[in-house]
Amino acid sequence: MSKTDSLRFVGIATAVLLTLSIANADDALKKKTLELYPQADTDGDGVLSDAEEAALSRQALKRFPQADKDGDGVLSDAEKQRLLRTAAKRAKQKPANPTPASAQASAPAKTTKAPSFANVKYGEHERQIFDIWLADSDKPTPLAIFIHGGGFKYGSKEKLNPDNLSQLLKAGISVAAVNYRYVTIAPLPAAHHDARRALQFMRSKAGEWNIDKERVAAFGGSAGAQICMWLAYSDEMAKPNSSDPIERESTRLTCVATSGGQTSNGIEFWGKMIGPLLGENRKIESLSQPLNGEQDPEKIRIAQWGAKTLDEANAIAARHSALDIVSADDPPIFMSYGMSPDAELPSDPKRVRGWLIHHVNLGLALKEKTDVLKLEAHLKYPGAKTEFNSQVEFFVDKLIDK
Numbered sequence: 001m002s003k004t005d006s007l008r009f010v011g012i013a014t015a016v017l018l019t020l021s022i023a024n025a026d027d028a029l030k031k032k033t034l035e036l037y038p039q040a041d042t043d044g045d046g047v048l049s050d051a052e053e054a055a056l057s058r059q060a061l062k063r064f065p066q067a068d069k070d071g072d073g074v075l076s077d078a079e080k081q082r083l084l085r086t087a088a089k090r091a092k093q094k095p096a097n098p099t100p101a102s103a104q105a106s107a108p109a110k111t112t113k114a115p116s117f118a119n120v121k122y123g124e125h126e127r128q129i130f131d132i133w134l135a136d137s138d139k140p141t142p143l144a145i146f147i148h149g150g151g152f153k154y155g156s157k158e159k160l161n162p163d164n165l166s167q168l169l170k171a172g173i174s175v176a177a178v179n180y181r182y183v184t185i186a187p188l189p190a191a192h193h194d195a196r197r198a199l200q201f202m203r204s205k206a207g208e209w210n211i212d213k214e215r216v217a218a219f220g221g222s223a224g225a226q227i228c229m230w231l232a233y234s235d236e237m238a239k240p241n242s243s244d245p246i247e248r249e250s251t252r253l254t255c256v257a258t259s260g261g262q263t264s265n266g267i268e269f270w271g272k273m274i275g276p277l278l279g280e281n282r283k284i285e286s287l288s289q290p291l292n293g294e295q296d297p298e299k300i301r302i303a304q305w306g307a308k309t310l311d312e313a314n315a316i317a318a319r320h321s322a323l324d325i326v327s328a329d330d331p332p333i334f335m336s337y338g339m340s341p342d343a344e345l346p347s348d349p350k351r352v353r354g355w356l357i358h359h360v361n362l363g364l365a366l367k368e369k370t371d372v373l374k375l376e377a378h379l380k381y382p383g384a385k386t387e388f389n390s391q392v393e394f395f396v397d398k399l400i401d402k
Contacts, residue, residue: 142215149222187306225261260358265317332376
C-alpha cells in the first residue's frame with residue numbers, strides 16, 4: 001500500500017467505522033466522525049444518513065477489498081471493527097499538525113474558494129462568527145445564508161457544501177456560513193437568536209458588501225433547518241427604535257431551503273408522526289439523548305429550552321416550531337428528505353434514530369399545512385416529482401431577477 005493510499009485509508013476507514021455507533025455514541029464521537037470525513041454528509045444536514053453511510057462503506061470496500069474477509073461483498077460489523085483497528089494503527093504513523101481546539105471554532109469553512117471575509121464576529125462568544133463569499137457583480141447581489149446542523153451540540157460552518165457554494169456564486173448569489181452557540185453552552189433558543197443576529201449583522205453591511213437586503217435566503221439541515229424555518233416563519237423581529245443599529249435591520253427572508261428538517265418540537269406530534277415507526281416496544285422518549293450528563297428525557301427537555309418546568313419548556317419549544325408559527329404571508333420553502341414515505345426501517349439498529357429524526361413524515365406534515373394556507377412549498381424525497389431538483393435551482397429561481 002502506498003503512502004498516499006495509507007493516508008486515504010486512515011481517513012475513509014476511520015470515518016466508516018465510527019459511523020457504526022454514531023446513533024448511540026456520545027456527542028464528542030459524533031462530532032469527531034463528521035470532522036474526519038465531512039464530505040460524506042452530502043446533504044449537509046449534520047448527520048450521516050443510511051444512504052451516506054452506505055456510500056462511504058462502498059467507497060472503503062472498493063479501495064480496500066481485502067477488508068472483506070468473508071468475500072460477501074459487504075463489510076460486516078466485525079470487518080469494520082478490524083478495519084478500524086488497522087486504521088488506528090496507521091493513524092499513529094501519519095504525520096500531523098493538529099489544529100488547537102481553541103482555533104477550531106475560527107477555522108474558515110473547508111471549501112475550494114477562500115471567503116471574501118473569514119471569521120467575521122457578530123457577537124462576543126467565540127462561536128458567534130461567520131464566513132462570507134461575495135459574488136462578483138456590479139449590482140447588489142442576493143445572499144444565501146448557510147446554518148449548519150448537528151443536533152445543536154456539534155457541527156460548524158465548514159459543513160457548507162463546496163459544490164453548492166460554487167454553483168451559487170456562479171449564479172450571482174453571495175453566500176455566508178454561520179456558527180452559533182451550542183445548546184451545551186447556552187440553552188435554546190440561543191442558537192436561533194445567534195442566527196437572527198448574524199442575519200441582521202449581514203444586512204447592516206449591505207452597502208459595504210454589495211448585498212441586496214430584499215433578497216436574502218437561508219438554508220441548512222437538521223438543527224440548521226429548524227433555525228432556518230424559525231427565521232422564515234417568524235413575524236418581523238426588527239426593533240426600529242433600538243439604540244443598536246443592527247437590531248433595526250429586518251429579519252424576514254425571501255425564501256428558505258431545508259434538508260432533513262424537524263418541522264415540530266411538539267412531543268404529541270412526534271408521538272403521532274414518528275411513534276408508529278418505532279414499533280410497539282419503544283416510546284418516543286427513547287429518541288432523547290443526554291445533555292450535559294442528564295439522562296431523564298423530561299429534565300433534558302427542560303434544560304434544553306432553558307426552562308424551569310416542562311410546561312414552560314413546551315411553550316418555548318412551540319414558539320420555535322415551524323408547524324406552530326407558519327402563516328400565509330411567509331416565504332416559499334424547498335424541503336428535502338432522504339427517504340420515501342413508504343421506506344422500510346433500516347435493518348441496522350444503530351441507524352434507526354438518525355433515520356427517524358430526519359424522516360420525511362416531518363416534511364409531509366408541513367407540506368399539508370402550507371397547502372391549506374396556500375403557501376408555496378416544495379417537498380423532495382426519493383421518487384417524488386418536484387419542480388426543482390436542488391436547493392440551488394430553487395434559490396436561483398427565487399433570488400435572481402428574471
